[in-house]
Every structure is written in structure tokens, then in C-alpha cells.
Amino acid sequence: MSNHEAILEINDLSVAYCTPKGDVLAVQDMNLRVLPNEIMGLIGESGSGKSTLAYAVMRLLKGSARVVKGSIRILGRDIYAMDKEELRQFRWTNLSMVFQSAMNALNPVLTVETQIIDTLLSHRPQLSKREAREKVYELVDLVRIDRSRITSYPHELSGGMRQRIVIAIAIALEPSLVIMDEPTTALDVVVQRSILDQIKEVQQRAQFSVLFISHDFSLVSQLASRIAIMYAGRVVEVTKARSLMDAEVAHHPYTEGLWRAIPKITGTSVALEGIAGTPPNLLHLPSGCAFHPRCRYTFEPCRTMRPHLQEVEGSGIACHRFVPEEIHHGS
């Protein structure tokens, strides 16, 4: 895969939070590529750095957080090299984001229609009012909201409908990349499922890439084509979603552990196995592989040497048990 094909290209990225106890690296030496028209899942537990990564990609890091190393390129452009106005134009036109509590991100005193039109006009001032309204209709049709509801205020809509509106605003300017950070976590399962179905449908129709961040493994494995698994600020594995269900394909011990820890709704009920221990404190990361104190396969090199992720054909595992040639890809 040549590099310039990727929509999002993260190279050797480290993000640090400055704390009184010293710098904490929430994201470390991260490499990730999202391809055109791909839904890429990003899985991790709390504190794994997945949301920090999302904010870094949007260049929205706040407070003491800053990029200390590496680069983020979207459509080949380094977003940290842009000036303010360039960035403002670039965001939303090429890159947008749906936050976890996005349904509360709408302005309560403006109608939904006004908010979508505002977004359109601030980036495309040449649009006429009529054209803008046509576009609003097109967008709400796309996320399956009745046209009559666009004159509603946010409080008049259910949580699921508000989340759909936020998704409509995120794709209003036909960006190449939409980052979704736990967009359905606060919703009921039935609403969640219908929104995920819609994301998939809209994504296929409008042709954009999604970086979908979540802690819910079974959900992401259904939605995404590829999944990156994060642990303690690093990507420990990038895998094809389909290969998770395939018992023949080997995975990182952490991926394996997470998959075994979730109760399944299908098949015979098998005993769950948790992962012993607790996620590490980022201030005192274990030496070598950060997962080694919780890993059932730990052997000598794990304690001293950090394993690197080497991607071959879009998959890879950062673990001393695997050398790249041995990784199966689960066609």
C-alpha cells in the first residue's frame, strides 16, 4: 500500500499531557492509516488514548495536552502545519467529528434547520438560501428524519433523532473523513443499531472514510472493515474485522483476552475469561511490552523489549510471539 493513498495518515505520533508528576504520554509512537471509503474501528478501554487520538486528529487538543512527536496528514496535508484560517476551512469541509454526547452539542435555541444551514453557509457562502434548504432536505432524507421535523428545536427531538441530526451536520459538506467518538454510547440498543445501520448506508452512498472509536468490541466488529486495538497509548494490533470471528487466525494476547471477556448473544454460552490485573497507570508504565504483567504468554523478551507493530497488507500485531511472516490475515 503506498502512503499517499491513505485519507488519514498518522506517523510516529506521541501526545503528552503535562501533569505535576511529569509528562504523561497518552498516545505513543502511533502509526495508523485510514484508507478511502473505509470504516476503521479503534478499540480501547478507558485511558488507552483513543479519545486523545481523536482530538489530536481534529487538532482540538486542549489544556496541557500537546503533540510532542510525529505528524498527522489528512489527504496528504499536515494539519499541524496549517494556519488558523486554513484549518477552519479544512475542518468540516474535509474532516468532521461526531462526539460522544453529540446530541447535546446542538444549540437549544435554534431550530435544527437553522443549524444545518449555518454550517453550510459558513463554508459555502456562495449558496443561495434555496439551494441551502434543498441541501438540508437531502441531508435529513439521508439520515431518515422526516422533513417536517427540521423546524423543530433540539429538545423536541428524541436522543436518537438528535444524534442523527449531528451526523447529518457532520456529513453536510461531504468530508473525506468523519471521526466518530462513541457516537451511540448513550443510546438504547435498538436506537443504536438503527443509527449504525444508517452510518453504514450513508457512508456507502456518500463515500467517505470513518474512524469509529468505541469500547464495544462486538459492535465495532460488525461495523468496521478493519480494527485497530489500543492499549496504554499504543496500537497493539491492526486486524481485519472478519478475522476476529475466525478461530484459525492468531491475535494479540490483549485482543484475544478482550474478545473472550465479552458475553456473546449467539452460539452456545461459553465461560467468559476476564483479563487478570488492571489497566496500567500511564505515569508508571511497565517496562518492555506494557501488557506483559497481564499477559498469559509472557516470556523473557516481553519484560525488557518493546514489541513493534509491523503492518503487512493492512494487518499487524505488536507482540514478541509473532514475527511478521507468521501473521495470518484471514482473507
Place this chain on the structure above:
Amino acid sequence: MAHEPLVEVKDLVVRFAVGSGLKRQYIVPVNHVSFTIAPGEVVALVGESGSGKTTIGRALVRILAPSGGSIHVGGVDVTKIKGKALIAYRRQIQMIFQDPYGSLNPVKTVERHMRLPIRKHKQGREGAIGEQIDESLRTVGLTPVSEMRLKFPHELSGGQRQRVAIARALAVKPRVLVADEPISMLDVSIRAEILHLLKQLQQEYSLAYLYITHDLASARYFGDRIMVMYGGQIMEAAPADELVERPRHPYTRLLLAATPGAVHTGPLPETSNRSPNLAEGRVGCPFADRCPHVMAICRTEDPPLVEQSAQHLVACHL
């Protein structure tokens, strides 16, 4: 059933007032619900937000007073008890909550969290309290005990905090534990461990559970039986595997299709995504507005919960 039921809930109704003055209206989050829990049995109560599942849990431990119906535990009517009788009742039944960050007091050590329920329920002499605390902490796997006793909640991880909450609930040696979404705020790798602990306690102390959750997959894993709620009523109840493998109620089928990991393709089997109407005086099946199989009778008559096959109860006109 071989055993006398330990918990017997009959026709439970909980009514809340919303609004005030002339605009005062009533909603009925729990509408004529009946069920039993056998000693040592895990009954999972599954439903969306607003289905009334938490309200049932709260009514059962009598944080809430029921508006109608009755609750018997161990053969004793606890529907309207107060004062000393209520305190005595809480020795039989305890509750753990969803948020292990909110349910512990940040300025109290683990030891002080444990001391209060043991003293309040006066089980043993003052001198024996320390031993009881140690024993409870060991039971839930919070070791080394001498270190854990002196920790404050902020020094513990989410999983450890939930263990403290469980130890505290178990300190009075209850027979029933109401667990309201006990794992949904924990990290995935920690959830299985907490479920294991709950299961182990069930076997060791023949503890019965009302396990409240929105997640059918964990209900199937932990529950002996599953009850599915919608709009304040039980739609379907069956042994866990039976319910997941042979769902009969259209709402259960919808819930199953929507659960992550389910093999379901195509559109969801629903006709709208309106949330249920809980207003007092509503007639008909609460799911009628969303049901793909809705018939005329569904809008006028409430379907009763009837046993369609052994232990498989369904409330549907179909």
C-alpha cells in the same frame, strides 16, 4: 416449582407524579408486574431506558414505596413495612448500583464503608466487627486485606470500587441482591471478573439475584431466567437460553436483532422508534406503536402474560 419462591411480587404498580398544580399528571413506570425469584436463582431483568426495570429494583429493596400490589420476601409481606421492620428487611435484601464512582463516599476509607452496615445491623459484638470486615473483603477478592482496609475510593480502580460495593452489600449476609447494571460502567476486561465474582457468590452463599441490565448478552450469561420489560410491563419471561434461542414476543425479537454481535441483516423489525407511553390511563399493549404485527385488539386490550410452553411466558395477542 420445587422451592417455595423466596421473592414473590404480585401486581406491582409504581406511580410517579410529573408536573405540578393543575398540570399534574401521573405516569406508571411499573404497571401490574408479577414475578418470583427462587432461593439462589438469578433472574435477569432486561429492558431499554424507561422500561421500568430500575424502578422495580428500587421498589423491591423498598427505597420506593409501591403504589399497588404486594411484595413478599421469605413469606413475609414487605409491601408497606416501615421503621424497624424495614431495617430488619434490609438484612435479607441489598442493592448494588451502576456507578461505583458515585456510590462510595470519597472521604471515607474502605473500612469505614464496611463498618457502617455491619454495626447498623448489629451482627456480632463490637470486637468481632474487624474480623467480619476482613472476611467480607476476602470474599470479594480485595486482598491484601490489611492494605485495602485503609484505602480511599480514589485509590481504587473501577473494578475494585465495585468490589467494595459488593462487599458492603454482602456484609449483612442477605439472601437477595438487586444488582442494577453492576458492570456497565466498567472496562470490558474487568466486567467478566465482576460477573464471575457474582456467580461465585451465588454458588457459595446460594444468593438470589435480580440482575438489572440493558444487555441481553450478559443477561444470558449470568441469568438463569430472563424477563424482558417494555413500557412498565413484562413482555416475555423464560429460561435464559430458551429466551435467546426461541424468542416469541416481537419486542424480544427486536431487542435481539439490535444487540451487537447478533446475526441479523436487513432493517430492524419495528415500525417506529417512538418511546413507550407511560401515562396513566393508556390502553392496549405498550409495544403496539412499534410492533410490525400489530392488530386491532392490541390497541384496545392489554395482552396478559400467559405461559405458552413450560416456563415460557409471553404477553402478546399473536
